[in-house]
Amino acid sequence: MQLASSTSLRHAMNRLKWIIPVLIGSGVVIAVLAHNKRTLQERRSQNVLQTIIPVVAEPARWDTLARSLEMVGSILPNNIVQVASEANGRIVACNIELGRSVRQGDVLYVLDDELRRAQLMTAQANFEKAKSDSARYWFLKQQGSATDAQWEQVLLQYRLAEAQLIQARRALNDTRIKAPISGVITAKRVDVGTMVNPGTVVCEIVDASKLKMLLNVPEQDVLSLAVGDPVEVQCDALPGSMFHGRITAIAPKASDAHTFPVEVTITPPYGQLKAGMFARVRFRGVKPLVGLVIPRDAVLGSLRDARVFVVDSATNTARERRIRCGAERNGYVVVLEGLSAGERVIVSGNNIVTDGTPIVLNTQKVEQ
Structure with missing residues (x-):
């Protein structure tokens, strides 16, 4: 009877020897799996957070832009x-x-x-x-x-x-x-x-009795100009100098680039001013411009093929939109078509978003 009890005890001890390691191994596996699950969930949450782009936006608004039209060109002689x-x-x-x-x-x-x-x-x-x-x-x-x-x-x-x-x-x-x-x-x-032979060029004569400039003025600015308007002319080669003149001609037809050739005749005396020099012309008396304006930073691409990203408040996403631009003054652009007053356009972060990108509004400029 005692022999049978001893045999049963040995069998029970043998089973415990392999059951305990199995239980320990199972616990380790379960712990590792639980840790991996938590890590995966954390990474997924981080990825979701990483796809939300912080941006800065400003609303389109009606405003009056002070206009100081200035253009650069070459001084031309009266005739060549x-x-x-x-x-x-x-x-x-x-x-x-x-x-x-x-x-x-x-x-x-x-x-x-x-x-x-x-x-x-x-x-x-x-x-x-x-x-x-x-x-x-x-x-x-x-x-x-x-x-x-x-x-x-x-x-x-x-x-x-x-x-x-x-x-x-x-x-x-x-x-x-x-x-x-x-x-x-x-x-x-x-x-x-x-x-x-007939037609052979033998020499060139320049008539510099009058000096003038031919400038290509954008279509949105030419309507504010008139023949006879005064201008101021400054030449970088002659620091501190100031010359005066008047608009003597405005082309009745725009060029293929939608600009109007405008002729400015400089009033003598000319001093050291010479034909061929670069000069800046400031048109005086240009009327202020009233329109729907947005910051120039909001516009991607050129003003001729402009696009912006508008904030969609319902979905908190950026939406790409084509717009037609007018004049640009002091860092702002007049919007002729494509936007309504109050719509918010992204001015910082617009280079790193695409149409439909989730966004969050920020108050500080985003590094792009």
């Missing part, structure tokens, strides 16, 4: 002429030097004219003979000694001779290349001995 020869031949005389002033009608170059002088003498002789023949046949016709056909033939010869004389005179005159305008020689293309 590329002087070209109207005849062919060899240059035998040059009467110009770079930087020299010339007056309209001055002879700049002389071409070899020996052949043309001979042609003029021939044309002159033919004309004198035709003139004499026409007078004689007119008398004979009045006396009945010449027929109408003879008279008409003589008259035709007279008219042909007259036309040839005009052509010969013009050909000889074209051997003198003259200044078409008064100004200064700024380029000398040919010299004595050069062979030229």
